[in-house]
Amino acid sequence: MEILIAFLLLFLFMAGGMPVGFALGIAGGVGIWLSMGFSSMLGIFQTAPIENAASFTLTTVPMFILMAEFMNNGQMTQKLFTAAVKWFGHYRGGLAISTVMASAGLAAVSGSSTASAAGMASSVVPEMRRYGYDDKISVGVVSVAGTLAFIIPPSTVLIIYGILTEASIAKLFVAGVIPGLITVVGYCLAIYLWVRKNPEIAPSIKASSIKEKFASLKGIWTVILLSLIVIITIYTGVVTPTEAGAFGSFVALLIMLLQKKISFDGIKQALASTALTTAKIFIIIIGAMIFGYFLTITGSVQELIAMVQSLDVNRWVILTIIVIAYLLLGCIMDQMAILFLTVPLTFPVIMALGFNPIWYGILITKTVEIGLATPPLGLNVFVAASSAKVPLGTAFKGAGRLVAADFVILIILMAFPILVTWLPGLM
Known part of the structure; x- marks a missing residue:
């Protein structure tokens, strides 16, 4: 009964627009109160926030956010797109392909998918x-390509998954490559096949010379350098993911200062934006941990594991059901x-079935990525459509082609x- 009440409250709070962190914390607190009494609930409320927030591992989150904020001062979005156009613009659907390439580069220094989509949409x-591209393909591609920030390291989703499951964040980052x-x-x-069938939606543009192609790389060397520093230092074990975030932030600031791309006011703005974003994430973490205490107290996780293990079906069937549930959610x-x-519920089940935790983390990240571009919530599509000032229906229709590709990729990663x-495995 306590579980039913807690989940009912949780969904009612979220449906009413309450921030996720507060909804989780209050629903979990009520569940603890009903299960163990008011004094136990107060005790957990007094200790859980500091115990969970004062974690060295969690410093990874603000460090990578700060690194991205510093890089945003250098107008990286436009530079990445310009370079990609020089190299790929003359192909069929070249500007759309260039958008994907630029989004991948942006993802390598930013863990924020919605920020990536908004930046690409506006610029x-x-x-x-201007080159005659249909809004359907331009906004659709921007919406879905922005989701690359969730799977290409450094990714906040992979960091959060690693924290929730105690899986190696370093291995998760490398696994996402x-x-x-x-x-x-x-x-x-997907873009090439789409444009080949409907060439009128994406006119061809003139090819750039070899000189112009290599000249365009001068504007993006900072992104390439920074992403290589993060991945190589983590992969070689020189630094931990937490240290890589701090080191990456320092290098990003140093690059921006040397290029005179950031002022003192810019640094203050980057720090303020990082603090705001980090506070939002930490509120969710604290609320989730309180709700997690409630699930542990009730023994619901253990009961779920026992129920799944008692099912007379192949473990791959159970995994497929879980993945489909994530896609629907x-x-x-x-x-x-x-x-x-969900991760505190599904992860023990996956471990009991003998699946690899790193692999499962990438699968879940992929489903989360798809959810950002599927109706009715599709946050990235909303953001891109709003920034580009196009009808939401047009944006969702355009995103559908690339979401279909995402489903195929998800099946490949599962298989x-x-x-x-x-x-x-090489680390």
Whole structure:
């Protein structure tokens, strides 16, 4: 009964617009109160926030956010797109493919998917219109390509998953590299096939010379350098993911200062924006941990594991059901809320079934990524459509082609776990 009441309150709070962190904390607190009494609830409220927030591992979150904030001062979005156009613009659907490439580069220094989509929509969509691209393909591609920030490291989703499951964040970051590249290729292939069938939606543009192509790389060397520093230092074990975030932030600031791309006011703004974003994430973490205490007290996780283990079905059937459930939840719920609400329940089940935790983390990240572009919630589509000032229906129709590619990629990653586990296995 306590579980039913807590979950009912949780969904009512979220449906009413209450912030996810507060909804989780209050619903979990009421559940603890009903299960163990008012004094136990107060005791957990007094200790849980500081115990969970004062974690060295959690410093990874603000460090990578700060790194992205520093880089945003250098107008990286436009520079990445310009360079991508020089290299890929002359291909069929070249500007759309360039948008995917630029989004991948942006993802390598930013863990925020919605920020990536908003930035690309406001700066890239007008450029694509100038060349005669249909809004359906331009806004659709921007919406879905922005989700690359969730799977290409450094990714806040992978960080949160690692914290919730105590999986190696370093291995999660490295594990995201190949799936990220496969996703980029999948998007580009989907665009090529789409434009080949409907060439009028994406006119061709003149090819750039070799000199122009290499000259365009001068504007993006900072992104390439920074992303290589993060991945190589983590992969070689020189630094931990937490240290890589701090080191990356320092290098990003140093680069911006040397290029005179950031002022003292810019530094203050980056710090303030990082603090605001971090506070939002930490409120969710604290609320989720309180709700997690409630689930532990009631023994619901253990009961769920026992129930699943008693089912006379193949473990792959259970995994498929879980993945489908995540895809459905992604259509109606906030992605961070899905992670905090479900991972404490599904992860023990996955471990009991003998699946690899790193591989499962990438699969869940992929489902979260898809949820950002599927109706009715599709946050990235809302953000891109709003920034580009196009009808929401047009944006969702355009995003559908690339979401279809995402489903194929998800099936490939499920069928061939080696694509995810190979690189982390070398560490």
